[in-house]
Amino acid sequence: MIEGLQGIKRPPVLSRPPSIDGSFGGSQMWCRTPLMQNCGCGIIAGLDAVMRMTGEGEIGREEYLDRFDEAAKYIRPILLPGKHEKPRIIFGSEFLGSFGVSTGRFKRGLKKLAKSRNLNIRIKSFIFKYEERVRFYLEQGVPLVCLIAAPFNNVKLLNGNDVPFNVGFHWVTVTGIDDKFLEVSSWGGRYRISLKDLDKPTAALKFYAVMPA
Numbered sequence: 001m002i003e004g005l006q007g008i009k010r011p012p013v014l015s016r017p018p019s020i021d022g023s024f025g026g027s028q029m030w031c032r033t034p035l036m037q038n039c040g041c042g043i044i045a046g047l048d049a050v051m052r053m054t055g056e057g058e059i060g061r062e063e064y065l066d067r068f069d070e071a072a073k074y075i076r077p078i079l080l081p082g083k084h085e086k087p088r089i090i091f092g093s094e095f096l097g098s099f100g101v102s103t104g105r106f107k108r109g110l111k112k113l114a115k116s117r118n119l120n121i122r123i124k125s126f127i128f129k130y131e132e133r134v135r136f137y138l139e140q141g142v143p144l145v146c147l148i149a150a151p152f153n154n155v156k157l158l159n160g161n162d163v164p165f166n167v168g169f170h171w172v173t174v175t176g177i178d179d180k181f182l183e184v185s186s187w188g189g190r191y192r193i194s195l196k197d198l199d200k201p202t203a204a205l206k207f208y209a210v211m212p213a
Contacts, residue, residue, distance in 0.1 A: 025173050025185030030061055031068065039077040040068070041186070042101025042147075045171040046110040047071040048185065049143035049210045050117055074116065075109030077101050100169060103147060103206065110210065120213040125206050128198050134177050134207065143210040144174040146184070148193070149203055155193050174207070 025048050028040035036043070047068055077100050101109070107123050114121040126133050128146075137144050149169050172191075176183035181192035197203060 023188030024175075024190040025188060026064060026068065027188030029187055030065060032065060036068075036072065039100045040072070042077070042106050042171040043068060043072050043075045045145040045173050046075045046106060046113055048173050049110065049145055050114050050119065052143045053114070053119055053121070053210065053212075054117060070116075071109075071113050074112040075101055076105055101171065106145075106147075106171070107208070110208075114210075122211055122213045124209045124211070126209075127206055128203065131177075131195075133209075134174065134182070137209045138174065138177060144207060145171060145210065146174055146205050146207045147171055148198075148205040155191055 026044040028037055028044050031037045031040050050071075051067075103125075107125075110123065111121060128134075134144065147169060170186070172184040172186045174182060174184055175190070177195075180195055182195060182198060183190065183192050185191075198205065
């Protein structure tokens, strides 16, 4: 066990709002603005990592969203100038004016968010071909986040139907791995992504292990 990580729970924080079944991690679709529903996945991933490091478990949705709003002050998406309440049309497509959270902004923002919670962290990044690292960090209870590039066709929503991942670049929390699938938390659900898909050069993904400094 890596020093300082005792007591970390997997899967990530469960949020049980009244009358709604518990989620598997946070979901950007809960966010209070269309902009954050569109680009909040990196903030969700960072927030869940920090909450796991502090050993927090189940909280309500409104409290979770309050923490999301605070985390968004540190993990900040790239935004075009102007208002973002309504989509604008760019090259014939609707666009809310955000390019999401870049890898550099994610790392810098996550460290600032952790510091605001009295945590001093280090972040190690690696690519998927080092599959043994994924297994190692998961076995050690290390919060693990990755950036993936859709589309992925062989995605399974556990306790639900198979679904395609067609969302472009997307941040997810890694929660497990076996011989065929990587298990992740996304949109408050538990998904499995084919390892064959992840091995493709076009997946363009990177993993980030979040540990005490």
